[in-house]
Amino acid sequence: MPISKIIIVGAGPSGLLLALLLARAGITVELLEMTSALDTNPRASHYTSESCYEFDRAGILDEVRAKGFSPNGVSWRKLDEAKTKLVAIRNPDPTPEQENILPWRHRMVCLPLHRLGKILETAVLAQHPTATIHYGYKVTDVGQDPDKAWVTVETPTGDTETRTADYIAGCDGANSIVRRRLFGDMNYPGFTWDRQIVATNIYYDFSPYGYDDSQFFVHPEHWHMVAKIQTDGLHRVTYGEIGGLTLEQLRARQAKKFEDILPGNPKPGEYELVNFSPYKVHQRCVDKMRVGRFLLAADAAHLCNPFGGLGLTGGIADVGSLYDSLVGIHTGRASDAILDKYDEVRRGIWHDIINPHSSENMRRLFEYTDPDEAMRVDPFFKMLKQMEEDRIAQEASAAVSGEAKEEERPGAPNPGISLQYDMTQHYDR
Numbered sequence: 001m002p003i004s005k006i007i008i009v010g011a012g013p014s015g016l017l018l019a020l021l022l023a024r025a026g027i028t029v030e031l032l033e034m035t036s037a038l039d040t041n042p043r044a045s046h047y048t049s050e051s052c053y054e055f056d057r058a059g060i061l062d063e064v065r066a067k068g069f070s071p072n073g074v075s076w077r078k079l080d081e082a083k084t085k086l087v088a089i090r091n092p093d094p095t096p097e098q099e100n101i102l103p104w105r106h107r108m109v110c111l112p113l114h115r116l117g118k119i120l121e122t123a124v125l126a127q128h129p130t131a132t133i134h135y136g137y138k139v140t141d142v143g144q145d146p147d148k149a150w151v152t153v154e155t156p157t158g159d160t161e162t163r164t165a166d167y168i169a170g171c172d173g174a175n176s177i178v179r180r181r182l183f184g185d186m187n188y189p190g191f192t193w194d195r196q197i198v199a200t201n202i203y204y205d206f207s208p209y210g211y212d213d214s215q216f217f218v219h220p221e222h223w224h225m226v227a228k229i230q231t232d233g234l235h236r237v238t239y240g241e242i243g244g245l246t247l248e249q250l251r252a253r254q255a256k257k258f259e260d261i262l263p264g265n266p267k268p269g270e271y272e273l274v275n276f277s278p279y280k281v282h283q284r285c286v287d288k289m290r291v292g293r294f295l296l297a298a299d300a301a302h303l304c305n306p307f308g309g310l311g312l313t314g315g316i317a318d319v320g321s322l323y324d325s326l327v328g329i330h331t332g333r334a335s336d337a338i339l340d341k342y343d344e345v346r347r348g349i350w351h352d353i354i355n356p357h358s359s360e361n362m363r364r365l366f367e368y369t370d371p372d373e374a375m376r377v378d379p380f381f382k383m384l385k386q387m388e389e390d391r392i393a394q395e396a397s398a399a400v401s402g403e404a405k406e407e408e409r410p411g412a413p414n415p416g417i418s419l420q421y422d423m424t425q426h427y428d429r
Helices: 013-024 049-058 061-067 113-125 177-183 247-261 310-330 338-366 371-377 379-401
Strands: 006-009 029-033 073-078 085-090 131-135 138-144 149-154 160-165 167-170 190-203 214-218 224-228 234-242 272-285 294-296
Touching (some): 006 149, 006 160, 013 029, 013 049, 013 131, 013 310, 049 061, 061 113, 085 379, 113 131, 138 177, 149 167, 167 177, 247 272, 272 338, 310 338, 338 379
Parallel strands (some): 167 294
Antiparallel strands (some): 073 085, 149 160, 190 272, 224 234
């Protein structure tokens, strides 16, 4: 029997993307968001090939590309005077003929998350009446029986309503009310790092210093990341901080931190600080992403630190898997047992790939006192260095022989890692 309606809680990128995909498949979707508008805090901004694949399926990839840009690569550096580059992954531009040929079409693209959210919101609203968004609707409780699921909500007028659906997807972030009502307020297995992160957006001229579009700095105290996120010169600077500091203490330390880590040692007034957003860093995953007719995805289901983009990519990959599972049910090609497989697969990917690799990505930035030692002993750095040396050797050989060198492919910050999974292989009809 076709699905009559799905409720999605949370209008972040995962909730909006799931709503758009489902609405385009002809499924009625109601999206409930407790805030009055989209979030504009500095958050993720880089979308890997897995994410671009889902954007393509949702029909928004061309707009995302038009409003964003493809980074030229990522490097790891020392925090010395020269900001010495240790190793890098290049992300070459495609030729006009390659532009829409895979894998080039799905190469990494960068666009601040709130701008992606606006694209998604506009696309969802264009699906009306298949999809609707209700802002200011706060979910306070959940429930289900064998035939349906429901949420209790407070509306913007202060009224209390009950909304029912065949399935309800919790895409409502790290503090998910859906997850907390299913498992309890304090039940989110995992741990919180003893370090915290400060994410900032700034305007500062990095062009005199030879920076790539993205770079990580290896340093036991001043580990950080600098990445261009808009073509107008806006950069994301995310740096590590001591755990347990208050917001006021973090703000007081910001100017000195920038003077210590940014090239040119700028003082306030020599850069424009647009956003300042400290947050704690977690590695957590629920024990179940499916509880009857309730489904969890993205940050509502699992968290990791942001270094390497595995949190955002994993969340979008969740959405793609959940979409295929629900469409299989809707079209009669799968029973709802496929949702148990969704739970098994997506949690397995978090435990086997996202958690260990994201932890290593963060830890290698601060665990080495000497960055040169990191290059000698860290397996990831050794792999990247070998890849870089092989590429240079190939280019030199091609130059000597006059033969065309092997065609380059777009790079990624986590070579060899894919978070996608094809749920359609579990269709049984």
